[in-house]
Amino acid sequence: MLALVDCNNFYASCERVFRPDLRGKPIVVLSNNDGCLIARSAEAKALGYKMGEAFFQAYRRLDRDKVYVFSSNYALYGDMSARVMRSLGEFTPLVDVYSIDEAFLDLSGFGDLDAHSRDIKRSIEQWTGIPVSVGVAPTKTLAKLANRIAKKWPGKDGVFVLEGPDERYLSKIEIGDVWGIGRQTSKQLTSLGVDTALDLAQLDPRLVRQKFNVVVERTVRELQGISCIPFDEVPPHPQNIMVSRGFKNRVSEKEQLHEAVALYASRAGEKARGKNVYATSITVFLRTSPFAPGPKYSNAATITYPEAVNDTPALIRAATQALDMIFRPGLDYQKAGIMLTGLVYEAERQASMFAAPDTSKKEGLMAVMDKLNDRYGSETLRMASSGTNRPWWMARERLSPCYTTRWSDLAWVRV
DNA sequence: TCTGGGGTCCTAGGACCC
DNA sequence: TCTGGGGTCCTAGGACCC
Numbered sequence A: 001m002l003a004l005v006d007c008n009n010f011y012a013s014c015e016r017v018f019r020p021d022l023r024g025k026p027i028v029v030l031s032n033n034d035g036c037l038i039a040r041s042a043e044a045k046a047l048g049y050k051m052g053e054a055f056f057q058a059y060r061r062l063d064r065d066k067v068y069v070f071s072s073n074y075a076l077y078g079d080m081s082a083r084v085m086r087s088l089g090e091f092t093p094l095v096d097v098y099s100i101d102e103a104f105l106d107l108s109g110f111g112d113l114d115a116h117s118r119d120i121k122r123s124i125e126q127w128t129g130i131p132v133s134v135g136v137a138p139t140k141t142l143a144k145l146a147n148r149i150a151k152k153w154p155g156k157d158g159v160f161v162l163e164g165p166d167e168r169y170l171s172k173i174e175i176g177d178v179w180g181i182g183r184q185t186s187k188q189l190t191s192l193g194v195d196t197a198l199d200l201a202q203l204d205p206r207l208v209r210q211k212f213n214v215v216v217e218r219t220v221r222e223l224q225g226i227s228c229i230p231f232d233e234v235p236p237h238p239q240n241i242m243v244s245r246g247f248k249n250r251v252s253e254k255e256q257l258h259e260a261v262a263l264y265a266s267r268a269g270e271k272a273r274g275k276n277v278y279a280t281s282i283t284v285f286l287r288t289s290p291f292a293p294g295p296k297y298s299n300a301a302t303i304t305y306p307e308a309v310n311d312t313p314a315l316i317r318a319a320t321q322a323l324d325m326i327f328r329p330g331l332d333y334q335k336a337g338i339m340l341t342g343l344v345y346e347a348e349r350q351a352s353m354f355a356a357p358d359t360s361k362k363e364g365l366m367a368v369m370d371k372l373n374d375r376y377g378s379e380t381l382r383m384a385s386s387g388t389n390r391p392w393w394m395a396r397e398r399l400s401p402c403y404t405t406r407w408s409d410l411a412w413v414r415v
Numbered sequence B, C: 001t002c003t004g005g006g007g008t009c010c011t012a013g014g015a016c017c018c
Helices: A010-017 A042-046 A054-066 A074-088 A113-127 A141-152 A184-190 A195-199 A206-210 A214-223 A254-275 A312-326 A360-376
Strands: A002-007 A027-030 A038-040 A068-071 A095-098 A102-106 A132-137 A158-160 A240-251 A275-288 A298-307 A334-339
Touching: A002 A074, A002 A141, A010 A027, A010 A038, A010 A068, A010 A074, A027 A042, A027 A095, A027 A254, A038 A042, A038 A132, A042 A360, A054 A102, A074 A095, A074 A102, A074 A113, A074 A195, A074 A312, A102 A214, A113 A132, A113 A158, A141 A184, A195 A214, A206 A214, A240 A254, A240 A275, A254 A275, A254 A360, A298 A312
Parallel strands: A027 A068, A132 A158
Antiparallel strands: A002 A102, A002 A132, A027 A038, A095 A102, A240 A334, A275 A298, A275 A334
16 A cells, blocks of 8 residues: 655745744745735635735735735755655655655555554654645556645544545546546547546547557556556656746846856756766756747757766856857847756766766866755855846745745744 | 646557558 | 558657646
8 A cells, every 4th residue: 555645735834834923824935926826824825825826916905915925945845855854764665756745655555544644644743743634545557646635634632544546536536636637638538428536437448549549558557456657666767957047137138148147057967976977968948038018039059068067167067059059149048948858877878989088087076066065055155157237037035934944043042 | 926847658640651 | 543560669749636
């Protein structure tokens, strides 16, 4: 049996951990650039705020409803997430971290699953301050479903064990709420009279494959209790690394775009080194706002390395070069980003006939840089080309302190 | 004025090969 | 009238997830 442990309203809960005065108060968290609402506390949901609502449209209502509004603080959420995941490791070594706020646990061999799940829930809340829900079932899709029931149904108190594909519960779950069934598939299924998880579970998987695809077929089997989605104890080999941001204001100067792209390349390098992978290619993309009137432009350029790299100078060099290939003067750019692809681990690196044979010096430099930045805070040491002034840097006007990752932001306690 | 960021997997179609 | 068959690899785009 698998348990899905899911943090409730994760970002909003993180903001509340160090602000106990906000218990019972409505909270929303904004996306990067304070663009739209991406997390809401239970109280904010009850007031009718929707996921993805544009902030500038909700602004007046939020003010009127006295909602506490936060810019997203990923340093805080990432660290709180790590605490939750580490805590889950106390219950079983078999933890499959699925996202920043969810993990599957393999509970095979455990006795009283309900009691055990309640213990997990209680402990995580006590140790981290983050409330969680636990759903237990034989497959990942059913565990997701069980978690939903644990969270939403009165009387379940955040824990629910679903022994198998029980009709009484599957019939109560709308098709669009099944994990893996999105808007498009949901629309098609409804038109065929498939309205609930139960309806879907009763279809013939082979027929579903013909009419839809393997993904939906797997979902059907998972709902029937046959596990098709593997449990990944070790994180799977990453396919790509992306860093992109919208600008605070529109940017048309090439120098500023160069700074931005250099900064994103540095971040991508840190991520790559953190995962121990090297990139074969780097792609830079650039676009104007899809909403604004006026000329629209969107383009990307890719540069392939003779030998896979992950050191920041090499990434910045190529990113700069790629940017020059797609930059058009006279446009108001809204966003830029970079993507590292063709990721390989050290052992899979293919040596180039032409590249310099010894890279140990570069690696040493990067290791020192990463270590300093880890210890003394991000960007303690950084590349000059990524800019100092950064007028384009995203707006985050309601940022909370980095309580757990920055010494100067530690919470004060008065006694 | 103002609308997120970062991922995965699958499929279809084209290029190319023998 | 009718123009092989079987493969691989790559890319773009769609759908989905949090």
